[in-house]
Each structure stands twice: as structure tokens, then as C-alpha cells.
Amino acid sequence: MGDVVVALEDGRILVRSIEFGQPPFRKLGSMRIEFAERVTLIAGHNGIGKSTILGLLTNTFGLTGAEHKTFFGESYFKNIEKIVYIAKEEAEASKANPKSNPVVSASFGNIIIRKRCSITERKLWNRARVVPRTVDADPSDPVGHSAKIPLPTIYLGMRRLASIGETGDVDLSSSLLSMDEADRKVIVDFVKSVILGISVNDQVTQTPVKAAGVVSVQPGFDAHDAMAISVGQDSLGSIATAFASFSKLKRDLGDAYPGGLLVIDEIDVGFHPHALERLAKAITKYARKFDVQVVATTHSPALIECIHPSGGGNQNAPDAVIYLLDTNTPRIAEDQSLKSILADMSLRQDIPPAVSKPKLGIYFEDEEGRQFFDELYGRGRKISISRRAGVSIQPIALGVGGSNLLQLPDHDPIFRDRILVVDADTTIPKKSRDRGNTAKLPCPPGAQGTDRSPENMIINFLKELMDAKSGPYYNLMLKINVANPSSDKIRSKFFSDEVKLSDRVSTKKWWITHWPTLKSWKIIDLWISHHSAQVSTFISDFEAAVIRTATRLQ
Structure with missing residues (x-):
């Protein structure tokens, strides 16, 4: 094959x-x-x-x-x-x-x-x-x-360490290597960026080292022959x-x-x-x-x-x-x-074990919400808030509706010491807000009903990118992380099969199918950049909930 x-x-x-x-x-x-x-x-x-x-x-x-x-x-x-x-x-x-x-x-x-x-x-x-x-x-x-x-x-x-001087080959010889100018530049710039004070040129040579069964490739050196290199230069080349x-x-x-x-x-x-x-x-x-x-x-x-x-x-x-x-x-x-x-x-014995931080569960309605959160709130932010709050945060998808998620503390007190993050289409009652352990995922301003779930928000966003002929959405479409982005590629990749926004099963299936591409094409990143105000509000609310809830775990 x-x-x-x-x-x-x-x-x-x-x-x-x-x-x-x-x-x-x-x-x-x-x-x-x-x-x-x-x-x-x-x-x-x-x-x-x-x-x-x-x-x-x-x-x-x-x-x-x-x-x-x-x-x-x-x-x-x-x-x-x-x-x-x-x-x-x-x-x-x-x-x-x-x-x-x-x-x-x-x-x-x-x-x-x-x-x-x-x-x-x-x-x-x-x-x-x-x-x-x-x-x-x-x-x-x-x-x-x-x-x-x-x-x-x-x-x-x-x-790769050819050790040219130690090979014993009597017929060693270097020859210029035929290569594109751009590739020569890669070798020269890479070598110069690592070894300071060295003078190299783009006369890249190859030296077959028969005893080692390898070919040593090096840039030209202004001060000496390309075969007169150190072990470090050999590895670098x-x-x-x-x-x-x-x-x-x-x-x-x-x-x-x-x-x-x-x-x-x-x-x-x-x-x-x-x-x-x-x-x-x-x-x-x-x-x-x-x-x-x-x-x-x-x-x-x-x-x-x-x-x-x-x-x-x-x-x-x-x-x-x-x-x-x-x-x-x-x-x-x-x-x-x-x-x-x-x-x-160094097998030192005088380093005490790291103190284990309390684990703070971050619960979501479903896997879609958790994945959306992971893109909104990247690894660097998670490390930062964990250090500030003195906890180790653990995002967990429960597979329950938003209203049911918010009612969990009424049935089991343990959930009062957990963060409950719901989709934007869920209303947070006053009792839940007063506990200080809730946050609502962001959504576009003016969105209503099911258009506020992560799946539907991204589906609608992709349709906006696909249909735009000019303006902000068109400019965003051009930034998709794919060669030669176009409306045709969006349509072919994401909408070859019909998806019904009113059917949660249909939209969940769509999300699961297309999640790897949504990540590789950086679609969520583009959504975040276009809704920065709403995302900032969510981050502020979420971090306030973490800080407040973490104090109950100490």
C-alpha cells in the first residue's frame, strides 16, 4: 500500500x-x-x-x-x-x-x-x-x-555524531549539497541562533562517513573546513x-x-x-x-x-x-x-513531598459544556487560578440538565463545595447565586432559547462565517486555521448532513462528530475573539466562584 x-x-x-x-x-x-x-x-x-x-x-x-x-x-x-x-x-x-x-x-x-x-x-x-x-x-x-x-x-x-576525525576513513571528502535557498537559510539561521560568535555561510556540504554509516550535513564555516567540527556542531548541524x-x-x-x-x-x-x-x-x-x-x-x-x-x-x-x-x-x-x-x-533525599492541594470539582451539564470551557479557560488560566485559590480544579461533565445540576446542593451538601457551571440557556435562581458557587457559560448578546447552548452557538457562528460576504464575520472566516479558508470548505466539512437546532440529540451528535475539526481549525478561538466581552464576564464570574468556594475546602 x-x-x-x-x-x-x-x-x-x-x-x-x-x-x-x-x-x-x-x-x-x-x-x-x-x-x-x-x-x-x-x-x-x-x-x-x-x-x-x-x-x-x-x-x-x-x-x-x-x-x-x-x-x-x-x-x-x-x-x-x-x-x-x-x-x-x-x-x-x-x-x-x-x-x-x-x-x-x-x-x-x-x-x-x-x-x-x-x-x-x-x-x-x-x-x-x-x-x-x-x-x-x-x-x-x-x-x-x-x-x-x-x-x-x-x-x-x-x-548523528559522525566523529569524522575518529572514523579512519582515508577517502573522506565533502561536496556541496543541492538544495533550495529557503532550506539553506533554515540550516544557517538555526546554527547561528544556537552558537553565538560563529561565522557560517550557506555553502551547505555533505560528508559521507562510511565507517559510521551516516551522512554529516553542515553549513559552510568561514574559519575552517566543514569537516573540522566539534561534537556539538555535528549534533547541531x-x-x-x-x-x-x-x-x-x-x-x-x-x-x-x-x-x-x-x-x-x-x-x-x-x-x-x-x-x-x-x-x-x-x-x-x-x-x-x-x-x-x-x-x-x-x-x-x-x-x-x-x-x-x-x-x-x-x-x-x-x-x-x-x-x-x-x-x-x-x-x-x-x-x-x-x-x-x-x-x-541527583537522588537528593532532602526534598519534602509536594503538599497535596484540595481538589475542587467543576461540574458541567455535559461533555460539550466541559469542552467549551476548556477552550474558554486555557491551561495557563487553570494553573493561575489554582495557585491563587490554593486548590486543584477538576472539570467534570455530569450528564444532567442545567436546572437539575443547580438543585444538587439541596439534595447533597457536598455540592455546595463544588462549582456548578451551566449553559447560557439555564436560569440561575437567587438561592443558587447566593451560595456563590455557580457560573453561566457565555453566549452571544441577544441569543434566545436553545441558541444559547454551546453546540447551537457554534453552529450558528459557523453559518455566519459561511454566509458572510464582507465585514467582521468574513474577516474571521479568513482566519480559520486551514489552507485557503472558504465558505465552501465550511459547508463541506460541517454541513454536508442536515442538523436541526431544535433537536438536542441532533446537535450533540454534530458536536461529537466535528469536535476534532473545531479544535484543529481554531473555530472556538475565533468565537472567543468575537465575543471577548461576554467571555471576560464569564471568566470574572467563574474565578469569583472558585475563590469563594475554595475557602470552604481549606
Whole structure:
């Protein structure tokens, strides 16, 4: 089967998670790692399984056809047997407990695809291989049962450190690499942004290192030959070349470009701590520019601090640090604070456990209301209000009507110490307002009846965007996060089937079907920007309810 690509109007392909069950895969069991949309750093002590995670992840994705090549001269995929050794005996254990094999999840447009990493024996090799087999396939799943998910993937392992001076190759020679000017600029600008004071030019060269089985790609250096590079420069050039390869692929595929995955083992090797802050900034910049997810392992406290939201990272950034504990039975650390991570890296014993904050439940009528709230009140705001109120907030969809939700405190006092958030079409009686633990989701000014539910508000908003020929709604339509936005695309994507605003079942089904696209197209963000006054009022009311209710939990 040939590679499948997805148009941007259907959203990027994004790596979502990897799950390990029981019995463990090697040492990894009973664990789920969720990946950020831009950069995910995985840290932990030696031998804890980080490289195995990278290998399984890399093996699940890639463009396997020969049509497109990276500037390393390779295809946009890498099989796990080229990354880590898997013994043939492990295939027998996999056959005995097939459901214990790790499962990698990804979103492919509107579809969630889950691939089980099935280990099979290779008769001609003294090692096993891993085949990504689909679990519970969606009827519209365009990926074959045993095929890789077609997200272009580049893996940079320790072999990227070519060590040209130590190879012993007697016929080493560099040659100019044929590439577009834009791709040359990516390499030059990336290298210059990380190593200060270096003078480089766009004469990009490639050096085949036969002994290492790799191709070293470097910009031109004004002061020395491109082969006379340090380990740090070698690693930096490889990362820059990977981004240049995604730059080329994005240009070649156009609207069919689904994003990319860059997997890097020991990303910090060869870099001075001062350079790591600039490396982190460069990676986040180019990952965003070329729609690339970066998953990397590290042992560097300095790099972790650059990405962690309590360090140099941004709380609202789509980045994450995942810290693993206990080399005997690996698990995700319960305390992912920067202070705790840095303490465990040195196995310090004098750090007290984090004080657990009281949990404050935020109850919604249904899942639609909760999802709408999550877009209105982003991760950064949640962290901020949690710190101010001294609680940990937990949004929960109950699946009850608004009036019934507001009556819960009359039947069970526990709900007086919970936040109750209702849709805008629910009237909050005085008794509920006086308790100070209620808030009403925002709606457009003048909206009446069922037009105030989250589903109907967004349906009506999309119709306004679709029908507008000029003015504010037309300008908003042009900002939809899709290539060449148009009324035709809105109509085709959201209104190919009739939806009745008066039928709650119909609108709920519509919301569930289209929620992934609403997120990827940034439709809720556009709605928020157009109703900023109403959203601000809701945020003020909600935060007042949290502060008041939290005092009863202390």
C-alpha cells in the first residue's frame, strides 16, 4: 500500500500517546505517556527505558515510499530494529500476551488511530521486529492494518555524531549539497541562533562517513573546513538539517503536508549549558514553523529547565517534560514539578513531598459544556487560578440538565463545595447565586432559547462565517486555521448532513462528530475573539466562584 497523506483542511497528524499494559514490555508497564503538540522532553535515569519509548514511537510513523528523501539521503521513516535491539525471544512473549504489547495513539484528521506494537520474529536476522497493527479500526480509517501512520518521521540517534576525525576513513571528502535557498537559510539561521560568535555561510556540504554509516550535513564555516567540527556542531548541524528536510517536504507536499515528527535521542549531547537555552528556543521556533512534533530524551537539568513551565518554558506553550522514576519498575513521577525533577536527577533525599492541594470539582451539564470551557479557560488560566485559590480544579461533565445540576446542593451538601457551571440557556435562581458557587457559560448578546447552548452557538457562528460576504464575520472566516479558508470548505466539512437546532440529540451528535475539526481549525478561538466581552464576564464570574468556594475546602 502506498503512503497516505491528509489535506491540511482535515487537520495535522498528531502523536497523542503511548500506553504500556501488563505484563510489562521489557520493564515498562501500567503507564501512559501523553505527548505535547510541539516539544516533549522525556527524562529519567539511565536504563529506565527512554530509548525503547523512542524506538516504539518512531516505528509507528513514517512515509515509507521512496519518492521523498531527507537531506541525509534517507526516507522519512525508521524501523525500530535500526534503533534498539529486540531479541527473538521477545517475540515469543509477545505472542503469549498480545494485548500487553504497547499501544501508540495518534489523531489523523478527525480520526483517532491506535496501533499496537506487535513483535514478530525475523527468520533471517538474529533479532525481532515490531509491526504497528491497528486496534479497533475506525470504518473511515485510511491507514492499512499493518501499515505505519503516514506522518513523516526523522530519527536522530547517537550515530548523528559522525566523529569524522575518529572514523579512519582515508577517502573522506565533502561536496556541496543541492538544495533550495529557503532550506539553506533554515540550516544557517538555526546554527547561528544556537552558537553565538560563529561565522557560517550557506555553502551547505555533505560528508559521507562510511565507517559510521551516516551522512554529516553542515553549513559552510568561514574559519575552517566543514569537516573540522566539534561534537556539538555535528549534533547541531543534524538537528538543523532535519528541520530543513521538513521545510522541503512541506513545500513539496503543499496542502497534503500532514506535519512531521522529529525524534532525538540524548538531544543535549555536546552542548554547553549556555547553548541549551538557545537550542530550546530554536527548536520550538522551527517546530512551530514547520508543524513538527519533537520528542526527545535528555539528561540535562539545564535543558529541562528551559522547557519546563516552572523554568524558562511558558505555561501556555504546547510543550511538556515527562519525568520517569525507578529503573527497576519505571513509572511517571507523581510530582512533575521542576524542583522535584531536579532533586531526583541527583537522588537528593532532602526534598519534602509536594503538599497535596484540595481538589475542587467543576461540574458541567455535559461533555460539550466541559469542552467549551476548556477552550474558554486555557491551561495557563487553570494553573493561575489554582495557585491563587490554593486548590486543584477538576472539570467534570455530569450528564444532567442545567436546572437539575443547580438543585444538587439541596439534595447533597457536598455540592455546595463544588462549582456548578451551566449553559447560557439555564436560569440561575437567587438561592443558587447566593451560595456563590455557580457560573453561566457565555453566549452571544441577544441569543434566545436553545441558541444559547454551546453546540447551537457554534453552529450558528459557523453559518455566519459561511454566509458572510464582507465585514467582521468574513474577516474571521479568513482566519480559520486551514489552507485557503472558504465558505465552501465550511459547508463541506460541517454541513454536508442536515442538523436541526431544535433537536438536542441532533446537535450533540454534530458536536461529537466535528469536535476534532473545531479544535484543529481554531473555530472556538475565533468565537472567543468575537465575543471577548461576554467571555471576560464569564471568566470574572467563574474565578469569583472558585475563590469563594475554595475557602470552604481549606
